[in-house]
Amino acid sequence: MKVKNGTEYLEIIKVLGKRSTGSVESAEASQEAEEEVDEEDVDALYRCAGDRESSTVAYNIVFSPSYRVPVLYLVLRKADGSLEQNIEEVYKLLVPEQQKEALSAHGPLGALTMTEHPITGGACFFIHPCQTPDAMQEVATGRGVSTEEYLFIWLGVSGGAVGLYAPSTQENP
């Protein structure tokens, strides 16, 4: 968890290995590497990523006061640490093959575009939340859900498209 400007948000950092030929392959390979990191580990993670080939992606999950849903922001950094603004790289490095069409067609996921990070103010990618409330409604309709269940459902709806998965040890709703 991180706090900035009085707002809490969740940050998950994933080191992306050198791009292999199948994007589905690389998504699965890095799934094992993905884990929640707290403040002390961040430095360690960046040190490991000293390998010149690796970019990193930081997933930030921030609650949107306007849409009343969690929103997924992605801060993609090249190997030299500079910010990646090329949307093609997001597709190449993160989006599993079978999700590419869904994501770019602005279907149930909402568009992947660039925006200003609501907390840091920097440039980043995000999945537009306009479709999330309806998509969540479809999946979780009619039953009350705990915050945890809600987040797992949300991860299933939004996160998988960009390579963010719940740890496999957790039960999938």
Added chain:
Amino acid sequence: MTSSHEQQLSRLQQKVWDGSIPLEIRLSSAECRTFDESDAYLIQVPRISYLPLLLPRIYAFFRSYLIEPDACAAHDGWFSYEDVPLKWHYPLGLLYDLYAGAEPANAEVEGEGDNGNSETSEPDTLPWKLVVHFTDWPSEQLVKLDSEGKQLLDAFRNSVKEAGFIRHSTGKVVMGLGYEDSTQIWRAVEEHDLSLFNPVHAKLLNPPGLSLKNIPIRLYLPSTAAPTQLSAPSPSPGPASPAPNPNPIEEEPPAAGTLRVFQSLVPPSLPSGGSRSQPHTLGTALNTLLPTLFPSRRSPLLALPVLHGAVVPLSANLEELARAVAYADGFLHVAVKMMG
């Protein structure tokens, strides 16, 4: 609502759309062939407009000064004020209110009616002197532009969608605008034409069968205030409130010269049990969103709300403000200035 009141609101909206800021733009000296400053490009720009719309003209003007004119294009252009890159997706009026350091027009201080024209009383911040750059895009802070103006249009549309969602808790109204209407609202900005804007704006404000749920308002605080001085209530995320975090988190301090943005849902009326609930004023809304900065609902004690270059009285009806003087994207983008 009497028709003369409606007329007043309509005149107010016209004044806001007529508001403009004279800019004096120079090319960054690092990119400039001549050792002296380049000539300045002078232009009067509507407050509700956006800086990237100027780029084609400005690039054409400065091209002959550029050391490497073939290495860059109009859409590589970005503006800075006192070395701070200006966010191109903010309307010009908001940028000026936030960064130019001008004293906002204040009816109570000047003892005269709001003439909507703060420009005449502040000669030293006008014309607003900006620097344009065509290289070294600050990619940490600014999303890159494209040659067709699509990024700008997308950012504007996203803002319109968000305002629409805030108003009616659904995306249907904005998504339901036909192609004609949704193009027209942007054309209204590009061509600075209120008569193109209002018909579409009316559809967005008054969808049949939907009541107004919340007012699109966003507060901007240039950070001189320390984080502990501010407390905005955090919205609760839904079915259950999150359990308190057992590991206390250290707050990252805001970097110097950064901006804090506050947004939370504000309904048109105060929550109350009775059938006659009081409408929110700007003062009650600010007191709810930033109680530490606005401890009084009636008088500004620590900070002033600035919109379109003028201090807005706290007694102003919030819903009317949103209808009459929102920016083109539908938001009330309010700059919060500390007093004293």
